Amino acid sequence: MAFITACLHVVSPAGLFLSAPYSESLFSLLSFTGSFLYLWSGRELEAGNIFQSNTAALASAIIFGLSCMVRSNGLLNGIFFLHDFILQIYGVITGANGKSNTLFSRLFRIGILGAGGLIIALGLVLPQAIAWKDYCTAGSNRPWCSNTFPSIYFYVQDYYWDVGMFRYWTLPNVPLFLLAAPMLTLMIVSGVWGIGIKNTAGTQSIDFDKTLLRKLAFPQLLLAVMAIVTYHVQIITRISSGYMVWYWWVAYQMSAGRAAEEVKGKDWTKFVVRYMVLYGIIQSVLFAGFLPPA
Known part of the structure; x- marks a missing residue:
């Protein structure tokens, strides 16, 4: 695994x-x-x-x-x-x-x-x-300097990138939500699995540290929700790489989970891998043309 x-x-x-x-x-x-x-x-x-x-x-x-x-x-x-x-x-x-x-x-x-x-x-x-x-300092008149929390990061995100709650929820951005949908699905489903709201059959075949799994799953799940309501949603395909629970979940389904009788036949994992490989190729073409998933 x-x-x-x-x-x-x-x-x-x-x-x-x-x-x-x-x-x-x-x-x-x-x-x-x-x-x-x-x-x-x-x-x-x-x-x-x-x-x-x-x-x-x-x-x-x-x-x-x-x-x-x-x-x-x-x-x-x-x-x-x-x-x-x-x-x-x-x-x-x-x-x-x-x-x-x-x-x-x-x-x-x-x-x-x-x-x-x-x-x-x-x-x-x-x-x-x-x-x-x-x-x-020295009497700067930059607009963000007078904010209650004078953060250059939040100013750039707000002013130049138009990042904010539900700002990305517009009709022209629907294709970008569809682009992010597979990765969001993986992160949310595996996050719920990790937290333990939904127990996957056959988990007894691998000794998971349940407490640790919950701690790691919650930030991943929170990130997915934040991506849906706040971020430029398509970036989830790349920032997801720093979170491990969804990797574990897919790997579990491909290894020990596959051997368990109660989860036998879940061949959908091969489509996950194909999606990851094909998306990497498609992404390179899109990004070279200055298109999402940038």
Whole structure:
């Protein structure tokens, strides 16, 4: 399954964006590395290795912070830290699982998670602060400098790209929604599967970490929804490359899931792979002509 997942990333619908010196490949690297360190942190915590766990958590936050500098949707990875931060506070207040760790270690863990969340947020805020310093000092009259949140990023997205809630919902953009529909379907269905709202038959054949799967699935699902209501929807075909649950879901259906009697005959996975390969070819022609999925 791991090998199939890696192969699916190679033929990802991001296509040329992963082959060229563009932000998608770097974001995927940072997103996957940060997720690995986050997983490692959780495993070390379960084993009682507090120092190693907290070190891995901070390293994960730094990597996620760097991913925010590459793509703003890297901020969604902060949900991991927010989830555990709230859970740890709840545990301290209620005394849940208090016997496994001392109060000091739990409070220290809360501090680590809080610091990690701030580091991730800094990855988005720092470039904006640098831009503000460069463009909004010495009496600049740029319109975004006087905003409540003077962000050059949000101004460019709003003014030049016309990005905003439901702004993309126009009749001429219907073909672009159709272009994004296969990838949106994969991300939403696999996200629901990962969160556990809908359990896929045969999951007992692979030992999934259910808690981790839910944490990883929620940002992916949230990104898909944001793409539908806010973004230029066609970009989902390339920014999806930095999220792993949909890869896992397709790989699962192609490997262990295929062997299970209750999911036998799901040959639709071959159409998913064909779509990914063909879209990569079509995308290169469209993008060379300055057409979507840019």
